[in-house]
Amino acid sequence: MKDFLMRRVTFTVALCGMASSMTAQDKVEGTIQADMVSQYVWRGQGLGNVSLQPALGIAYKGVSLTAWGNIGLSDPDDTKELDLTLAYKTGGLNIGITDYWFNTPNDRYFSYAAHKTSHVFEANVGYDFGPVAVQWYTNFAGNDGLGKNGHRAYSSYFELSAPFNFARCQWTGTVGAVPYATSFYAEAGGFSVTNVSLKAMKDIRVTKSFSLPLFAAVSANPSTEKAYLVFGLTLRP
Numbered sequence: 001m002k003d004f005l006m007r008r009v010t011f012t013v014a015l016c017g018m019a020s021s022m023t024a025q026d027k028v029e030g031t032i033q034a035d036m037v038s039q040y041v042w043r044g045q046g047l048g049n050v051s052l053q054p055a056l057g058i059a060y061k062g063v064s065l066t067a068w069g070n071i072g073l074s075d076p077d078d079t080k081e082l083d084l085t086l087a088y089k090t091g092g093l094n095i096g097i098t099d100y101w102f103n104t105p106n107d108r109y110f111s112y113a114a115h116k117t118s119h120v121f122e123a124n125v126g127y128d129f130g131p132v133a134v135q136w137y138t139n140f141a142g143n144d145g146l147g148k149n150g151h152r153a154y155s156s157y158f159e160l161s162a163p164f165n166f167a168r169c170q171w172t173g174t175v176g177a178v179p180y181a182t183s184f185y186a187e188a189g190g191f192s193v194t195n196v197s198l199k200a201m202k203d204i205r206v207t208k209s210f211s212l213p214l215f216a217a218v219s220a221n222p223s224t225e226k227a228y229l230v231f232g233l234t235l236r237p
Contacts, residue, residue, distance in 0.1 A: 031057035031066060033236035040070055040079060041228045043157055043176055044195035044221035045186055048078030062089045079103065092128040097121065104143070117142055120184075132162045145184025153182035159195065169200040178223075192223040 033055050040048035050073045057066030066085045072078025080103040087096030100120040101109055111117050120142040126135035138156040139145075147153035159176030176195035178188040185194060197219030203211040213234040220227040 026061070029059045031055055031059070031064075033234055035232050035234050037230055037232035039228060039230050040072070041217075041219060041230055043159075043185070044197075044219065044223070044226075046226065046228060048072045048075065050074040051078065057085075063087070064089075080107075082109070092130075092133075093126075094128070095123075095125045097123050100142075120144060132160055134158070134160055139184065145182040147183075148181045148189075153180070153184060155182040155184035156180070157185065157194070169202045171201075172199045173197070174199070174219075187224050194221050194223045196220050196222065 035053040035055075037051050037053060038049075039046065040051040040053075048070070051070050052073055053068065053070045055066060055068045057064055059065075064085075064087045066087070068081075068083045068085065070079055070081040072080070082101045083098055085096055085098040087094060098121070100122065102118055102120075104118040107118050109118075112119060120139055122137050122139050124135060124137045126133060136156065136158045138154055140154065145153045145155045156179050157176060158179065159174055161172055161174040163170065163172045165171065174195060174197045175193065177191065177193045178185045179191055180188075181190050182188050185192070188194065197217055199215060199217035201213060201215040203213050205211045213236075214232070215234070216229070216231045218227070218229050
């Protein structure tokens with residue numbers, strides 16, 4: 001699904017052919033990129049091995065529509081995923097809705113029947129204060145997990161992240177948790193810290209006009225007592 005810790009970041013590239021008289025905020029921007037990662041880790045959960053994660057999207061005046069996917073390259077049984085996100089950002093505030101789709105036993109993409117669909121619908125809201133950002137996510141429909149009472153859990157996740165520069169790299173520290181019991185997040189029987197991570201990014205210049213962004217992250221899931229070290233690179237125009 002959508003962030004490793006490394007998930008749900010949108011890189012934009014300005015589209016050509018826009019009128020020169022338009023201001024920067026009036027321009028339509030496009031996202032074209034793909035991440036290659038050594039392991040697919042999302043919110044402290046390991047979902048696959050070596051994976052390709054393409055993204056395609058457009059943005060205009062704070063509104064964006066993005067498609068993000070994952071496909072395992074080393075194991076055909078790894079998670080296959082296609083996510084669509086509609087989001088709006090103004091100042092430090094951001095809100096959005098994501099339609100997640102995963103390959104499950106009933107993996108028909110256009111199946112939306114209750115209790116049979118492979119789609120999960122999630123709403124999010126967050127605010128970037130500068131030194132630290134906070135984000136909250138809640139599933140509101142689709143193939144959600146169950147709570148202790150056997151009913152829909154409205155599974156939620158929240159995280160705090162803090163970016164900083166050090167040793168010529170861009171770093172981000174993240175702490176994320178599941179606030180209450182749900183089967184959607186593995187072994188979350190109540191409040192559970194599921195993601196403690198530290199990520200570093202650095203652009204490697206290849207030519208005068210092309211650089212290759214590399215990143216690595218070490219993360220741990222205290223709830224499941226698992227740890228991960230992930231390496232990746234990003235390809236974009």
